[in-house]
Every structure is written in C-alpha cells, then in structure tokens.
Amino acid sequence: MLTILFDGIAYGMVLFVLGCGLSVTMGLMNFVNLAHGAFAMLGGYVTVLAMQRLGLPFLASLPLAFLAAALVGLVLERLLYRPMYAKSHLDQVMFSIGLVFMAVAGTDWLMGSSQQFIRLPAWLQGRFEIAGIGIGRYRLFVIAVCGLLAVGLHWGFTRTRFGSRLRAAVDDARVARGLGIPVNRLFALTFAIGSGLAGLGGALGVELMGLDPTFPLKFMIYFLIVVTVGGTSSITGPFFAAMLLGVADVVGKYLVPEIGAFIIYALMVVLLLTRPNGLFARARA
C-alpha cells in the first residue's frame, strides 16, 4: 500500500512539473493555453532523439529537453501567442486546440504513431526496500528533482526581483510599464520558462507516462486539473493539487482498475464545485 502511495507521489511530482509551467502561463498571464502538452511532448521527443540518435546520457538530455521546449516557446510566443493575449478565453481555447491538433498530426507524420521508449542508466533502474516499502530508484530520482524544482520555483516567485516584477506586470501591466518594467520581455521570458518546464516534465515523464503523438491530448486534462484545482495564485496550490491527483490516479488504477480514469474526473468536478476558484485561491474577479 505504501509502495503505491510512493508511486503516486512520484507521478504527482511529474504532473506538478508539467502543470506548474501551465499555471504560470494560464494563472499569471491569464492565457488559456491548452497547447501546453505539446511542449511537454516536444521535451519528451527531444530526450528520446538525443538518447537514441546522438547517444547522449539521460542526465545530459534533460537540460536539452528544457532548452528545446523553452526556445520553441519563446519563438511561438513572439509569433503567435502575443496577439492572442487580448482576445477572449474562447478564442484562446480554439487557438490552442488548433495548435494541439497540428502538433499531434505533425508528430505522427514525423515520428510515427508508435510509442517511444528510452533506456534509463543502470543506476536508475530497479528498486530497493526500506522498512517494507518498495522504492523505485527512478521514482526517487524524479521526486528529488521535482522537489528541488518546486522549492526553487516558489523561491523564485516570492523572493526574487524577477518574481515581484512579474507579479506586478500581471496585476496591472500598464502601471508596471510606467514604472519601467519591461512587461513584454518579462512575459516572453516567463512563457519560455513555463514551456521549458513542460519540456522537462515531458522528458521525466517518458518512463512513467509513456510517449506517443497523442500525448498532448491524453494528458491535457491532467494539466488542466492541476491548474484549475490548484488555483493559480501560488506554486503551492498546483503542487498539492498535483500530489492529490497523482496519488488518487495511481491508487485508483491499482485498486479499482475497472473504473480507471473515472476517479480523477469525478474528483475534479467535485473539487471545482466546492472550491470554484481552486484549493487555495484568493477570490478573483
């Protein structure tokens, strides 16, 4: 039972890294970006290609996944996303679903529709036991990496100059501009970081979630749940939401496989009904 819990936490951690990038773009910048999963898929494929074609070690391919997704995010933000900021939520939804469809079909065309695999290094394979709890090495690694990222992000948004400028720009872009904050550059950078995190999450998740061209559609709902349930005003909200979701999903699939994904959707609907603005959200307009 505790082993399942541990697996659930590892899964939740990956969901957090995937989702927190979205909570940055969607929460802070108020942009409904359903195409977030496409960036995660990009990170996953970069890792797969780097390891299979270039023979890079796993650890070296992770930063590569981050950079590739961040770079693409930066370019797309400049070219496509910026004109969309002022449009309605519905337009943003349509636009980003369009991007997802293109990403899914394009990846299918480029890479084939089959599932991709990576070979983990020997020191990340297998599992060991502490006090009767089976602990997968890779899962422990994921928890460590993602835990560090969570702490780092929280620190970055609450304690640094970058974080306070960003929050100022989000709350009132006009005044922030008047104060000499480079709002556009700040948003571009934030978007790039969010996309990069998605890429990293995708790379870490290849082993746990699988990777094929339908990835963005299959997991879109999970990221969205993390963000909407977690609320978007802090990093802690999505973090707990991701944990809850990861554990509920894994436990549900282990114990009652017949109803499978049913549990998390029901959980989401119930949570959204009881806390329409998210678990820890401040009341928003």
Added chain:
Amino acid sequence: MSGATLHQRVREALYRSRRWHPAEIAFWLIAFAAFLLFPRHLLLLNEIAILALFALSLDLILGYAGIVSLGHAAFLGMGAYAAGLFAKHVGGDPLAGLACGMAASGLLGLITSPLVLRGSDLTRLMVTLGVALILYELANSLAWLTGGADGLQGVVMGPVLGLFDFDIFGRTAYLYSLGVLFVLFLVARRVANSPFGLSLRAIRDNPLRAAASGVPNGRRLAGAYTLAAAYAGAAGALLAQTTQFVSLDVLDFHRSADLMLVLIIGGAGYLYGGLIGAIVFKLLQDAISSFTPQYWMFWIGLFLVLFVLGGREIIHGGVRAVASRFARLGRGGTP
C-alpha cells in the same frame, strides 16, 4: 414614457423579429431541394443536417447564453446511446427513439446545469469537459450495456412514421434528419425571439445588470442549458438511427472541438451560424480527407489557428454580411 408603451414596443419588436426573411425561406427550400439535386450525396447531406442540429444546440448556449462548453459531446453521446438502446430493447420506431434520446440528454443537461452556473469561464470549460470525459469512461466500462469499445450493435430501425424505410442511399435518412432539423430550428427560432431568448442575451452581455433588472439568471441559464442538451441529444439520436450503430466516438473530445470550429466558421449568436458552419465544415472535411485521410487533424488545427489569428473577419466577411442583415431584419440590433 409609461410602462405600458414600453411593454408594447418590446412586444412589437419581438413580433417583428419573428417574421420570415425571403433569404431564410430560400435557404430551407434549397435544403429540401438538395434531395433532388444531389441524389448521390445524400449520406453526406445527412451528416451535414445532423452536424447542423448539433451546432444549433451549442449556439443556443454559447451564442445566446454565453456559456462556454468544451464537453458538448456528452449530450450527443447520451442521445445516441439512449436512442440506440431504445431501438435495441424497446422498439424500432424512430420518432419514439428520438424522443427518448432528447429526454435522456435533456435530463442530463438539467442535472448537470448547476455545474455550469458556478465559477468563471475557465471553471465552466473544465467542468463541461470533465462531464464529457466521465461519460466517455462510463460508456467504455459499462460494456454489458453499451458494448464498450466495440460499439453498440444490433440497432435495427423501423420505418419513419410507419411508412418510409431506411435505405442504403440515405434517402429516408436525409429527409428524416432534415425534417427533424427544420422542426427543431423553428422551435429554436421561436425561443430565441421570445422574452426568454431576450433575457438570455441580456445575461450574456451583462450578468450583473440582468440580475439587477430582475432576470433570474440561474434559472434562465439552467433552462437554456437543458434545452441545448435536448437538442444535442436529438442530433445524437439521429446519428444513431441513420447509421444504425453507436460507438464511443460519439463521446470523444474531438466531437466537441470540431463543433467549436463549426460555430467559429459560421459565427455564433445567430441561428444560421451553426447551419452554415456545418455545411462549410463537412464539405471541407470531405474534400481534405479525400486526399489526406490520415492528417485531417493537422488541417483542422491549421484552420482553427488561422481563423482565430485574425482571418475570421476576412474569411467569412460574406457570411457576416448576411448575418448582420438577418440581425437587422430579425431582431433589430445586437449582431
């Protein structure tokens, strides 16, 4: 100005908006004439009619009530399964099955309507999407009832009105679907141009002010949502009856996403938007998928992106012009 004259003016405006424009009459004449004009494409025409009904349903809540729904496939699927199961276990009469599908979906809409009344656009998107996903999972796991991933087989339909048998060319199917679409369109047109429809538009434009002037926002929206759900259920029932098969595909996410595109092509907020969108969408799909069946998804994505990125006004400027003419003639303002 006294209250009575204002009341009268509103009534007059509503009566005026109910009058038929010649272009509208022409539209329906052409739709029925298509039966004779394109005898080889009746199956495609049938699909268009069903999609148009589905789009009409979304337009009722999105265009008129301003509720963003990303899970409209839930109601289509509910209607399809209800009608399919009705035909399989109760009887093959199409109209009874249609009523059963509409009732089931309407009931689902009524039950889930409290969900969409809470929270912001985003919460609504998520909750509607969640409901559709839950239904998908349910239909998948209740294999003894729905056939699961294999689909519901053994749906056998009797003749429409006891007279017209379904054939493989889709002759009966098209006339049946178009007939249902026409009747339901008349009802929708009447509803949209009633005080009820007017109050929906008021809520869409400014919920706070609508509530302040005495409109029971929650109840009106719930009513509109239930009605739209029943419409989608009718579309699902038609789909199940004319194809005599129901699969999990009716509940799939892409159904909801395609529908959004249909409404974006046609324009939301005037009833013909969904119909025109459905025609353009299906013809486009038919044309594109005939030469790249596998990557149809890429093109639909591209269209979505281009539409939203500013091409929308340019591309259907023509439709817009017609729309605003309808709007001016139809309801005197608010295009």
